[in-house]
Amino acid sequence: MQTECPHCNTVFRVKESELEQADGQVRCGHCLAIFTADNPYNAINYQTENNAVESPDINEEETDSSPDTQHIVADVIPPELRAESRKGKKRFGFIGTLILTLAILTGISAIFLQYAFYNRDKLVKIAELRPWLNILCQQTGCTLPPPKDRKLIILTSKNIFSHPNVENALMVSASIVNQADFAQDFPVIELRFENVRGKTIAGRRFNAVEYLGIPKEQISKMQPDISININLEIKDPGSDMVSYEFAFL
Incomplete structure (x- = not known):
């Protein structure tokens, strides 16, 4: 049946x-x-x-x-989990991962290049980075500014006294040193005079030609760790002057 x-x-x-x-x-x-x-x-x-x-x-x-x-x-194995399906997805996954990785690296490189371009004045002070920045500028057509860090120019000695030959005048002598690991342009020196209350009563800025006393074409750069002597002749700011300060610009 x-x-x-x-x-x-x-x-x-x-x-x-x-x-x-x-x-x-x-x-x-x-x-x-x-x-x-x-x-x-x-x-x-x-x-x-x-x-x-x-x-x-x-x-x-x-x-x-x-x-x-x-x-x-x-068959309890879903089609998407079959071995042949996984192999196909793995190949696609590898290509997708590679493309994504390249896109991320490209984005990071673009961000770094933008940062380097807009902060080249600061980055150029780092001696180890300067060769790489030179290569970057060769590729992009930019110009690296000369490295400069006025905070690394220090005053090692200073003295002020009455001018021996000119009445109502003072002589200022000082020594400055570039402590950076790179050569940089001579700074503009600002000399300020203050009274007993700390108020500025007189001041002036001097360029390298004035405080070095040599022609401009003979002035090169401040080399690292070399002491430079400077001399200035100024009018006496008066008896209210009790202190003076140097600043490098």
């Missing part, structure tokens, strides 16, 4: 003797489900009335006890 699996709707033949021996319990040879086949003809009639399609995988000669029954195993 024939019966139908209520789980996968597969119709197959089963012997009545086997059915009686198993107390009506049978195992589907297709999906391996166990069910009661005590009213097989009603199941077949229900299938026919509802236009159900018979399973094409098992023919009428197959039984649930046949050792040659072909079982279909359900």
